[in-house]
Amino acid sequence: MSGILDLLNSDLGKQIVSGVAGSTGNDSSKTSSVLTMALPLLMKGMERNAATPEGAAGLMNALNNKHDGSILNNLSGLFDGGVDETVKKDGAGILGHILGAKQSGVEQVIGQKSGLDASSVSNILKIAAPLVMGYLGKEKQSKDLSNSGGLTSLLGGMLGGNDTKSEQNFLEQILDSDGDGSVVDDVAGMLLGGSKNSSGSGIGGMIGGLFGK
Structure with a gap:
């Protein structure tokens, strides 16, 4: 499909x-x-x-x-x-x-x-x-x-x-954050290689792959 x-x-x-x-x-x-x-x-x-x-x-x-x-x-x-x-x-x-x-x-x-x-x-x-x-x-x-x-x-x-495991993880993260009411804080951390998932091959690197950046 x-x-x-x-x-x-x-x-x-x-x-x-x-x-x-x-x-x-x-x-x-x-x-x-x-x-x-x-x-x-x-x-x-x-x-x-x-x-x-x-x-x-x-x-x-x-x-x-x-x-x-x-x-x-x-x-x-x-x-x-x-x-x-x-x-x-x-x-x-x-x-x-x-x-x-x-x-x-x-x-x-x-x-x-x-x-x-x-x-x-x-x-x-x-x-x-x-x-x-x-x-x-x-x-x-x-x-x-x-x-x-x-x-x-x-x-x-x-x-x-068009899905990969990394993309799936990103979609879950951005739609289901930590419940503090702020998607911006959670995802900004991802974009900057932030706190919860900071390894180069983790969320930060995955975002780059997903969006071609």
């Missing part, structure tokens, strides 16, 4: 990157960098949420009733003249649900690595989130999934297509 990052390397993904960059006024290369970091995080967040029966039911309901993939059918129309505010509002709701209190910290960390400010990252993610949900909904339909078990498998497979 293709991983979520394979989407960005496809013709559809290139159209998404170009459209999101144009709609947010950001450089395409930096937008691509943001999405390369953010898409696995969003997918991992959905996988974690779907690990409970309630979370899986909620995600399945959203994919059945709202995010069926149709948003991907007319991307030129979506991006032409600027993305509608209702799409951005929907994206903000998706991000809040997936990332919760960790959202601002995640945006700041991604901003550090991409060279954009957190506000620009936030604008990119608000547009990207409904597209990710649409992509997931389209994959769900193509595989005719009707239960939460199949959905969990789909999410795992989409992560697994």
Whole structure:
């Protein structure tokens, strides 16, 4: 099964990157960098949420009733003249649900690595989130999934297509920090080769490998 990052390397993904960059006024290369970091995080967040029966039911309901993939059918129309505010509002709701209190910290960390400010990252993610949900909904339909078990498998497979043990560890760390309410502190330590995992081949080195830095 293709991983979520394979989407960005496809013709559809290139159209998404170009459209999101144009709609947010950001450089395409930096937008691509943001999405390369953010898409696995969003997918991992959905996988974690779907690990409970309630979370899986909620995600399945959203994919059945709202995010069926149709948003991907007319991307030129979506991006032409600027993305509608209702799409951005929907994206903000998706991000809040997936990332919760960790959202601002995640945006700041991604901003550090991409060279954009957190506000620009936030604008990119608000547009990207409904597209990710649409992509997931389209994959769900193509595989005719009707239960939460199949959905969990789909999410795992989409992560697994581009996943390594190091990437998996990073995703777990950034989404499930030490509970102090600050993702920024925890991940900043990782980026600087910090306290909890400081060896050159540990988190610090792994971050470099994951983001090509």
